[in-house]
Amino acid sequence: MTKIVNSWNDFDPLKHVIVGRAEHSVIPPEEPATSEKVPIDSEMRGMWGPRPLETVEKAAAQLDFLAKTLEEHGVKVDRPTPLQWNQHIQTPDFRNDSMMTCMPPRDILLTIGNEIMASANSFRCRYFEYLAYWPLMKQYFDEDPEFKWTQAPRPxxxxxxxxxxxxxxxxxxxxxxxxxxxxxxVTTEVEPMWDAADVLRLGKDLFIQHGLTTNRTAMEWFKRYYPDLRVHAVNFPGDPYPIHIDATFVPLRPGLIINNPQRRLPEEQRKIFEANDWQIVDAAQPAHDTPPPLCYSSVWLSMNCLVLDHKTVICEASEVHQMEQMDKLGMNVIPVPFRDAYPFGGALHCATADVYREGGCEDYFP
Ligand code: NVA
Incomplete structure (x- = not known):
């Protein structure tokens, strides 16, 4: 019997991963959820349409290089199948003039144990993005008799x-x-809405960011769906655009988390970590003052690293301060250039989704 899917956290030895693709990516038109998330001074406000080809090619090259680097470190890599994102979509409830991309996979796929679940995103333009991963899901389903292929309730x-x-x-x-x-x-509570990248998995505990992309009803839904896990709603008051937890609160190994110093976890929510001897350290400053052009995310993509095991981490190659901090924290750093891929939805953790990590469901916070 082949076990293809297993992952309970972001730091146990990574053996199999999905790396996103930039082809056909579109800057989506404004819609009720997205307009709230584009910074007011962003050059992207009001802009939409296919991303410039040259930027797509550069991002694709860096994504390919990431995939190659992972393979050289013994990690099996799968890639999604992009759709023609530049087409309108319609459901009985809404119509949108385009989709977006299949970057980053971390927003869409949540792996918990032997289950990969497609999320319940609040962006209309992302409503059908899961389809890019369905060929892989079918393959895992055929090969791994224990794999649970799941779709969260569709908002x-x-x-x-x-x-x-x-x-x-x-x-x-x-x-x-x-x-x-x-x-x-910006979201109401009429239904559960969540992005997978708001969910930090630490074995028996899920720490889920309540923010622009995940609502309170989703927290309640998680509690009922995973009765054997503990669900903690967390929020980071210093973040004016709270979208996704992985440029804010990033675990490196059992007992160690880096936290964005502008978005510190409130005292009350730190207790569970302190009581269990986990260390929360401020992440290093980003090396850049601004994100690259046409990018939705902040300069804090600097800390959005991909941990390969308790001693090895992939960092963006120009993030010299973050790499130096990793070194001091006892991690071996593999630098990978990735800034050309940032505009397509994020950095190294965002651009991937776990299929298999060694290890089981540990109880780190008994
Ligand atoms: N919304 C976050 C990025 C999350 C990967 C930020 O812009 O810092």
Whole structure:
């Protein structure tokens, strides 16, 4: 019997992974969920359509290089099958003028044990993105009799799923931070909505960021779906655009997490880590002052690294401060150039999704 799918965390030895693809990527048109997430001063506001070919080619080359590097380190790599993202989509509840991309896979696929679940994203343009992974899911399903191939309840994403005019005025950074602190986000609670990249897996415990892409109803849904796991809602008040946990709170090995110093985990939520002798250290400063052009994410993609095992980590090759910190923390660093792929949805952790890591469901916080 072949076991293809198994992963309980982000640091046990990685043996099999999915690396995203940039081909046919589109900057999606504004919609109720996305317009709230494009920074007000971003050159991308109001812009949509296929991404410039030259940028797609550069990103594809860096993604291929990441895949090759992983293979050289003994990790099996699979790639999704992109769709023609530049086409309109429609459901009984909404119509959108285009899709987006199959980058990054981390937003869409959540691997917990022998199950890979496609998420319940709040962006309409991402509604059919899971289809790019379905050929791989079928393959794992055929090869691994224990593999659980799952789709979370599909949100309807009607107008009721969003608070309208939430950010229509040019609101200040302070106001954004206040809303984060008050856990006041653009989605409503009419249905569970979540991105897989908001879920930090640590064996028996799931730490899930409540923010612009994951709502409270999703937390409740997780609790009921995984009764044997403990679900903790976490939030990071310093983040004006709380989207995905993996440029904020990144575990390197059992007992050690790096935390974005601008988005510190509140005291109350740190207790569970401190009580179990986990160390939370401030991540190093990013090497860049700005993200690359046409990028939705912040410079903190610097800490969005991919851990291969308890002693080895892939970092972006220009992130000299982050690499130096990894070295000091006892990690061997494999540098991989990846900034050309950032605009397509993130860095090295984002661009991948776990299929197999060694190890089981540990209880790190008994
Ligand atoms: N939204 C995060 C990126 C998450 C990978 C940021 O921009 O820092």
């Amino acid at each position: 309807r994403l009607t107008d009721k799923s969003y608070k309208h005019n939430y950010y229509d005025e040019q609101i200040s950074l302070e106001e954004r931070l206040e809303r984060t602190a008050n856990k006041d986000f």
